[in-house]
Amino acid sequence: MSIDIHEYLAEFDDIPGTRVYTAARARQGYWMNQFAMSLMKAENRVRWLAGERAYIDEWPMSEAQKQAILDRDYNRCLDLGGNIYFLAKVFSTDGLSFLQAVGTMTGMSPEDYQAMMIAGGRSPQGVRSIKEKR
Amino acid sequence: MARITAGVATSHVPAIGAAMDLGKTAEPYWQPLFAGYDWSRQWIAHEKPDVVILVYNDHASAFDMKIIPTFAIGCGERYRPADEGWGPRPVPDVIGEPDLAWHIAQSLILDEFDMTIINEMDVDHGLTVPLSLMFGQPDAWPCRVIPVAVNVVTYPPPSGNRCWRLGEAIARAVDSFPEDLNVQIWGTGGMSHQLQGPRAGLINAEWDNRFLDLMSQSDDGEALRAIEHIEYLRETGSEGIEMVMWLIMRGALGDKVRPLHRHYHVPASNTAVGHLVLEPAR
Numbered sequence: 021m022s023i024d025i026h027e028y029l030a031e032f033d034d035i036p037g038t039r040v041y042t043a044a045r046a047r048q049g050y051w052m053n054q055f056a057m058s059l060m061k062a063e064n065r066v067r068w069l070a071g072e073r074a075y076i077d078e079w080p081m082s083e084a085q086k087q088a089i090l091d092r093d094y095n096r097c098l099d100l101g102g103n104i105y106f107l108a109k110v111f112s113t114d115g116l117s118f119l120q121a122v123g124t125m126t127g128m129s130p131e132d133y134q135a136m137m138i139a140g141g142r143s144p145q146g147v148r149s150i151k152e153k154r
Numbered sequence: 155m156a157r158i159t160a161g162v163a164t165s166h167v168p169a170i171g172a173a174m175d176l177g178k179t180a181e182p183y184w185q186p187l188f189a190g191y192d193w194s195r196q197w198i199a200h201e202k203p204d205v206v207i208l209v210y211n212d213h214a215s216a217f218d219m220k221i222i223p224t225f226a227i228g229c230g231e232r233y234r235p236a237d238e239g240w241g242p243r244p245v246p247d248v249i250g251e252p253d254l255a256w257h258i259a260q261s262l263i264l265d266e267f268d269m270t271i272i273n274e275m276d277v278d279h280g281l282t283v284p285l286s287l288m289f290g291q292p293d294a295w296p297c298r299v300i301p302v303a304v305n306v307v308t309y310p311p312p313s314g315n316r317c318w319r320l321g322e323a324i325a326r327a328v329d330s331f332p333e334d335l336n337v338q339i340w341g342t343g344g345m346s347h348q349l350q351g352p353r354a355g356l357i358n359a360e361w362d363n364r365f366l367d368l369m370s371q372s373d374d375g376e377a378l379r380a381i382e383h384i385e386y387l388r389e390t391g392s393e394g395i396e397m398v399m400w401l402i403m404r405g406a407l408g409d410k411v412r413p414l415h416r417h418y419h420v421p422a423s424n425t426a427v428g429h430l431v432l433e434p435a436r
Contacts, residue, residue, distance in 0.1 A: 028310070031384045037353030038392050042309045050219055057218040060237055095351060104350045104393075105214040105307055112239030118168060119423045122354045133355060137421040138183075141346075141357025148388040 036147045039098045049101020052089065055079040056102070059109040068113065095125050156254065156331040160201065161403045161411070162194070162340040163369065163430040164287055166210060168279040169423035171243055174286050187427055190417030191287050194431055197415065198288050202296070203338040205251045207258075207324060208281055209302045209402045210342045213238070215278035222308050223270035225320060227262070228277075228301035229255040236276035245282050245291075251298035254331055258300065261327035267320055277301060284342045287429075297338075304399050306343065315379040317398045321405025328406075341403030343396025345418075346389070347425035356391040357426045363418060365397060369404055369430055370413035378404065393425075403432075410435040 032040040039045065046053075055076065058064045068075045076086045088096035089110060097107055104122075111121035123133030136142060148154050170187070173179055179188045215236040217223065230250045235242040262269050285295055302324075305311055312320075321339070328337050345362040348354050368378050378401055386395045404411075415431040 028383075032309075032387070035353070035387055035392075037351045038348065038387070039351055040309055040387065040392060041307060046219065046308050053214070053219050057214060059239055060215070062237065062241070065239075098350055103214070103307065106218075109214070109239040115240075117172075117423065118349060122349050122424050125351055126354050127352060136355055137357075137424060140359065140420050141424075141426065142348075142353065142355040144356055144358045144361075144389060147353050147356065 034150050036150050041103045045101045046103070047101070049085070049103065051079050051081045052085045052097065052100065052102050053106035055081060055089070056106040056109045059113050065113050092124070094121065156328045156333055156335040156337050158325055158328050158337050158339055158406055158434065159203070160338045160434075161407045161430075161432040162284075162288065162338060163400045163403060163428065163432075164284050164340065164342055165344055165422065165425060165427040165429070166280045166283040166342045167422040167425045167427065168238070168283065170427075171279050171283040171286055174291065175244055187419045187422055190419055190429055193415050194288055194429065195290060197431060201338070202336065204335045205254060205298045205300060205337045207300045207302060207337060207339040208284065208342065209304060209340060209399045210280035210284070211306045211396060211399065212303050213278055213280055214307070216272075216275035217303070222305055223303065224305050224312055225267065226270040226272050226303040227255060227259050228272045228275065228303070229259055230273045230275070233275060233277045233281075233299075233301065235282055236278040238278050243279070243282055245286060246294045248277055248281065248285070248295060248299045248301070251300050253333070254328070254335065254337075255300045257331050258324060258327040261330060262320070262323055265323045265326065267323050272301075272303070280342060284340055302402070304402070306395050306398065310383065311395055311398060313383070314381050314398045314401050317401040318375050318379050318405035321402040321407075324402070325406040325408065339403045339406045341400035343399050344390070344394060345397060345426040345428040346391050346394045348391025349393050349424055351392075353391070355424055357420055358389050358391075359418070359420060359426065361389045362426050362428055366416060366418065366428055366430060369400060370411065370416065370432065372410040372435065374409050375401070375404060407432055407434045408436065
C-alpha cells in the first residue's frame, strides 16, 4: 500500500479547529514538550510552582512558547508545536482535569463545555472538512 | 501450548481511573459507565487468564520526545504506575511475563515485525485504567501483563492494516509457546474524542457504533483495515486514532469471533467509552 506523504499530510490542514501532531510540529515544539515532561517529577513541580519564569528560562524555548505556557494559552501552545499529552503535565500541576483544561480551548465556559459533553458531545456535523463544508 | 482465549476492547480514559481511586463510581455521572463492566468482571473472574497482552499507548509518560517507538513490547519483570503529573495512581504494580514476552518479541522480529524491546518503564493510565475496569480494586492484579505500546501520538501512527497484521503475528507467536497458558489480548483507547483545539469535545456515536459492529463480526477485517488515518481524524476527533490499537486485538482473534458483551457510554470526561468482549470461534 503506497501512500503519497504530501497528500497524506496536506489533508490534516483541512480539519477545522484541529492541529494534528505532525513531525513538523514535533520539531517546532520539541523543547516545549520536553519542558512539560520535566513536570512528571514532584521536585520539578515544586520548583516550577515556586518560580515559573525562572524555571521556564532554563529551557531553550522561544519567547513566544514560554509566554504561551505562562499564559496557559493552550491553543497558542498547540500552534507553537505543543502536544496535548505533554501540555497535560502543565495543567495537571495546576490541579486541572483534562475536562477543565480541554474546555479552555473551545471558547466555551467550563459549565457550558461540561453540559455539552453530558448531552452527548460536539456533533461532527459541519466540522469534518473545511473545503467540503461537511 | 499457550492459547489466546479472548479479546477485550476498552477505552482507557484517565478520569475513569480517578473516579475509581476517589470512590466516585456510584455517583450518577459515573454509575452507567461502570455498570457496563459488571458483566465483564464476572466473566473474567471465571475465565482467570494467566496473562493479558495489553495493547495501549503511552501518553508522554514512559516515552517523551527523545524516543518514539512505533511498536514496543515490554519484556520486564515489573512495571510501576507512572506519575503523570498528579502522583502515581494508587494501584498495584503490574507484574510482567518475561518468558512469553521475549518469546513473542523474538517471534515477531523473525516474522518481520521489528519491535522495540523494553525492559524497564513505568505504565500510565493507558495500561492501568483497563486493568481497573476489568478487575476492580484488588491488592494485586490477578494476572501477569505483557504491555504492547503503540505510538498514536506523533504522526504517522501505524496503519490499521499493519495493526491487524501485527495482531495476527502475535497470535502465531503465542501459539508456538510451549507452556500451557490462558492468554487474553486487550486493545485499548478510543472511542471518539478530541482533546485539543476549538473542535475539542467531538463525539460521533454513529461512527463508533458502526466500528463496534465491524469489530464484532466474523470476517477478514477488510472494512476495518481500510479505515485511513484521515477518517479517524475527521469522524472521531484527533484522539480517536487510538482505535487502530483495537485492530491488533481483533487481528489476533482470527476471522471468526463470537461477541460476548458490548457497552457504549457517553461521556467519560471528554470521551466516548466503548467496550467489547470477544471470543475466537474456531
